[in-house]
Amino acid sequence: LASRDFHPEDTVVRIGTVEVAWHRPPVIIAGPCAVESREQTLAAARAVKAAGGRVLRGGAFKPRTSPHSFQGLGEEGLEILAEARAETGLAVVTEVMRIDQIERVAEVADCLQVGARNMQNFDLLRALGEAGRPVLLKRGLSATLEEWLAAAEYIVASGNDQVILCERGIRTFERALRNTLDLGVVPWLRQVTHLPVIVDPSHALGRRDLVPPLARAAWAVGACGIMVEVHPDPARALSDGPQSMDPEGFAALCAELDRLGALL
Numbered sequence: 315l316a317s318r319d320f321h322p323e324d325t326v327v328r329i330g331t332v333e334v335a336w337h338r339p340p341v342i343i344a345g346p347c348a349v350e351s352r353e354q355t356l357a358a359a360r361a362v363k364a365a366g367g368r369v370l371r372g373g374a375f376k377p378r379t380s381p382h383s384f385q386g387l388g389e390e391g392l393e394i395l396a397e398a399r400a401e402t403g404l405a406v407v408t409e410v411m412r413i414d415q416i417e418r419v420a421e422v423a424d425c426l427q428v429g430a431r432n433m434q435n436f437d438l439l440r441a442l443g444e445a446g447r448p449v450l451l452k453r454g455l456s457a458t459l460e461e462w463l464a465a466a467e468y469i470v471a472s473g474n475d476q477v478i479l480c481e482r483g484i485r486t487f488e489r490a491l492r493n494t495l496d497l498g499v500v501p502w503l504r505q506v507t508h509l510p511v512i513v514d515p516s517h518a519l520g521r522r523d524l525v526p527p528l529a530r531a532a533w534a535v536g537a538c539g540i541m542v543e544v545h546p547d548p549a550r551a552l553s554d555g556p557q558s559m560d561p562e563g564f565a566a567l568c569a570e571l572d573r574l575g576a577l578l
């Protein structure tokens with residue numbers, strides 16, 4: 315169902331009023347890794363809005379490698395996201411980790427994120443087929459393209475064709491950077507699937523100074539958008555600080571991407 319052979323026309327995924335598709339200008343999704351406080355999230359949201367981003371990201375439920383790391387604010391985080399959405403008019407994407415969270419998260423989010431660690435949580439994927447919200451499906455830590463597309467297939471086959479694929483780097487033998495950003499998948503996926511593909515350089519690289527060049531590269535290979543982590547005070551971030559851009563750096567990146575225009 316996710317294949318172009320079955321469905322030749324590009325699928326347009328609608329996150330609120332924002333359209334994400336192969337034949338649309340690329341979309342900028344940005345915000346903090348985690349919702350940490352009202353002040354932090356509202357500051358990030360205002361920065362995203364001011365720079366020209368269309369969608370606010372931010373995790374209320376965080377899938378952390380260690381159980382001792384900050385796990386997110388949960389319900390309180392969702393309320394903060396709802397406030398940021400109401401104030402800025404930005405659409406919101408946030409992660410859902412469990413089936414029993416879907417209903418509540420869908421009340422405040424315009425798009426539901428499935429994190430890399432849950433890409434093959436098949437029961438969750440099936441349940442998202444009936445969530446009535448678009449899904450942003452991140453590529454698993456070591457997922458092949460076949461496995462990733464099969465995960466998307468679970469959602470589409472369960473009744474929801476509103477799926478965005480997000481390349482966020484994969485684990486290879488190379489450890490110099492956080493992950494290995496696989497940009498070749500973008501033109502390849504454009505041939506084999508009608509579902510839009512975006513690129514998350516923040517989680518791929520793990521370093522904010524390398525985000526701009528790879529964001530430009532994502533633009534150049536024709537990605538349908540990028541997802542970037544932005545924090546009002548990256549040095550104090552409770553998660554993913556080293557890869558989070560500050561508002562000034564993010565605004566400069568957006569201006570640069572704007573000058574590049576859409577290379578459709």
Ligand code: PEP
Pocket residue numbers: 347373377428429430431452482517
């Ligand atoms: C995130 O987007 O903050 C996140 C946890 O990403 P990933 O699932 O790609 O590691």
Ligand code: MN
Pocket residue numbers: 347348517543553554
């Ligand atoms: Mn993160």
